[in-house]
Amino acid sequence: MDIYERTPHYYETDKMGIVHHSNYIRWFEEARIHHLESVGIRFAELEASGIVCPVLHVEADYQQMVRFGETVQICTSLDFYNGVRYGYRYEVRHAAGELCCTGKSLHCFLDTAGNIVRLRRERPELHALMLEQLQVDNK
Amino acid sequence: MDIYERTPHYYETDKMGIVHHSNYIRWFEEARIHHLESVGIRFAELEASGIVCPVLHVEADYQQMVRFGETVQICTSLDFYNGVRYGYRYEVRHAAGELCCTGKSLHCFLDTAGNIVRLRRERPELHALMLEQLQVDNK
Amino acid sequence: MDIYERTPHYYETDKMGIVHHSNYIRWFEEARIHHLESVGIRFAELEASGIVCPVLHVEADYQQMVRFGETVQICTSLDFYNGVRYGYRYEVRHAAGELCCTGKSLHCFLDTAGNIVRLRRERPELHALMLEQLQVDNK
Amino acid sequence: MDIYERTPHYYETDKMGIVHHSNYIRWFEEARIHHLESVGIRFAELEASGIVCPVLHVEADYQQMVRFGETVQICTSLDFYNGVRYGYRYEVRHAAGELCCTGKSLHCFLDTAGNIVRLRRERPELHALMLEQLQVDNK
Numbered sequence: 092m093d094i095y096e097r098t099p100h101y102y103e104t105d106k107m108g109i110v111h112h113s114n115y116i117r118w119f120e121e122a123r124i125h126h127l128e129s130v131g132i133r134f135a136e137l138e139a140s141g142i143v144c145p146v147l148h149v150e151a152d153y154q155q156m157v158r159f160g161e162t163v164q165i166c167t168s169l170d171f172y173n174g175v176r177y178g179y180r181y182e183v184r185h186a187a188g189e190l191c192c193t194g195k196s197l198h199c200f201l202d203t204a205g206n207i208v209r210l211r212r213e214r215p216e217l218h219a220l221m222l223e224q225l226q227v228d229n230k
Numbered sequence: 231m232d233i234y235e236r237t238p239h240y241y242e243t244d245k246m247g248i249v250h251h252s253n254y255i256r257w258f259e260e261a262r263i264h265h266l267e268s269v270g271i272r273f274a275e276l277e278a279s280g281i282v283c284p285v286l287h288v289e290a291d292y293q294q295m296v297r298f299g300e301t302v303q304i305c306t307s308l309d310f311y312n313g314v315r316y317g318y319r320y321e322v323r324h325a326a327g328e329l330c331c332t333g334k335s336l337h338c339f340l341d342t343a344g345n346i347v348r349l350r351r352e353r354p355e356l357h358a359l360m361l362e363q364l365q366v367d368n369k
Numbered sequence: 370m371d372i373y374e375r376t377p378h379y380y381e382t383d384k385m386g387i388v389h390h391s392n393y394i395r396w397f398e399e400a401r402i403h404h405l406e407s408v409g410i411r412f413a414e415l416e417a418s419g420i421v422c423p424v425l426h427v428e429a430d431y432q433q434m435v436r437f438g439e440t441v442q443i444c445t446s447l448d449f450y451n452g453v454r455y456g457y458r459y460e461v462r463h464a465a466g467e468l469c470c471t472g473k474s475l476h477c478f479l480d481t482a483g484n485i486v487r488l489r490r491e492r493p494e495l496h497a498l499m500l501e502q503l504q505v506d507n508k
Numbered sequence: 509m510d511i512y513e514r515t516p517h518y519y520e521t522d523k524m525g526i527v528h529h530s531n532y533i534r535w536f537e538e539a540r541i542h543h544l545e546s547v548g549i550r551f552a553e554l555e556a557s558g559i560v561c562p563v564l565h566v567e568a569d570y571q572q573m574v575r576f577g578e579t580v581q582i583c584t585s586l587d588f589y590n591g592v593r594y595g596y597r598y599e600v601r602h603a604a605g606e607l608c609c610t611g612k613s614l615h616c617f618l619d620t621a622g623n624i625v626r627l628r629r630e631r632p633e634l635h636a637l638m639l640e641q642l643q644v645d646n647k
Binding site: 240 | 518519521522523525526528530576
Binding site for chain 4: 384385387390391392395398416421423424425426427428429430431
């Protein structure tokens with residue numbers, strides 16, 4: 092599990108006075124890129140090496156509103172990895188620990204031509220890192 | 231079912247060259263506000279009357295990428311309504327009919343103090359419109 | 370002069386209850402792409418042909434706030450074109466005509482390697498369209 | 509002068525492969541809120557006390573593109589303050605020092621009814637902080 096701290100930006104609020112729900116989807120992306128980097132995978136280098144990571148599914152459940160001036164922690168865990176697809180789960184919490192939002196996302200690896208990349212065969216060092224992280228995040 | 235047509239904006243693309251996945255969540259919002267207006271409920275007036283509609287859940291499944299220069303149609307249906315909560319389902323299709331993304335969202339009505347508003351009792355005319363639309367969208 | 374009509378999206382508002390000022394910069398982009406298309410230049414095709422149009426300068430003066438539920442018209446004119454650089458001016462007005470925001474932007478044409486493209490020599494048909502539009506927008 | 513460090517988010521890039529120009533306008537906002545906090549003015553508390561700070565003018569000049577995976581520093585200085593209006597100037601630099609973007613913004617203080625707030629009279633402690641910062645940033 093990786094913890095990513097974030098203070099909402101003013102432009103992320105809406106006229107309800109809270110962070111707009113779509114921004115959590117963007118925070119999830121920030122959080123999983125932070126998680127990957129904590130494992131030693133720099134997302135910019137991954138893409139530079141010819142692998143992109145599209146989103147296949149994303150979902151979020153909103154429990155508590157988050158407001159400008161507050162700080163949240165996003166706890167991110169690798170939830171699933173089978174060599175082809177991988178998924179994360181997210182928990183957004185106020186600094187005091189209160190749960191604001193939970194979420195999930197599912198991804199795959201593609202090459203620049205849009206073909207599925209099987210990490211096990213094509214990038215065994217990444218495959219090992221992902222497997223190891225899956226174990227760490229789920230024990 | 232309401233159809234809302236949309237051409238992606240340049241700033242909605244990302245470095246993969248496609249519309250960033252978080253923008254579909256924003257398109258869903260545009261589409262359900264368009265759907266409400268087609269039923270005769272102006273969202274700005276609803277809020278001005280003291281009712282806000284937070285998002286409790288949102289999810290999206292991505293099938294085909296959408297690119298700048300393309301046009302999509304977002305088909306929106308009221309999926310669920312029980313007087314307190316209501317949900318929509320969405321289909322994003324290329325002009326040629328190909329499915330790009332499906333999604334769902336769940337909402338409730340709150341007053342400005344954050345209390346649940348039960349439309350049946352407090353806004354019977356809106357309650358009737360929602361019930362009628364539920365029937366239209368699911369026959 | 371090209372007129373582009375736009376209703377603000379809910380997610381474009383901020384906690385002040387108005388459209389966030391950064392979104393006008395995005396509206397300017399929408400408006401100038403709309404303007405180019407009105408002249409017969411499809412932006413997606415321009416990029417597909419190997420020409421990108423980075424922004425060198427942008428500015429906005431805010432006179433009146435715009436709110437969700439309102440409609441604005443963005444009047445866009447080609448302000449300047451010298452074969453290498455080109456600039457637009459923008460006026461955002463409420464439906465009733467009241468001025469909300471004025472702006473300017475400056476651009477150039479680059480090839481995909483980042484080199485300046487001189488339309489006069491390399492794309493004379495576009496050069497002619499731009500010159501003609503400059504005259505139309507400034508008489 | 510206040511220095512605010514920022515790594516671009518993936519969703520801030522566009523199909524040119526660079527950070528979309530509109531996001532610098534958002535970074536300026538982040539940077540000036542960071543600057544205010546460094547002076548002891550918490551923006552969320554300022555608003556909670558009934559003062560909002562709309563943007564009257566913003567401009568940006570783009571020199572170098574910024575890409576995902578890079579880090580930038582935004583140097584922010586209070587450029588102008590006359591008790592009613594105040595302005596900032598911004599420099600966005602790559603970690604190595606190269607200038608990417610410069611900008612300016614102009615603001616005023618309004619109460620919640622939309623009336624100008626004259627800090628000198630109505631909030632003398634903020635007035636003193638602003639005057640002091642003006643001197644610090646311009647010597």
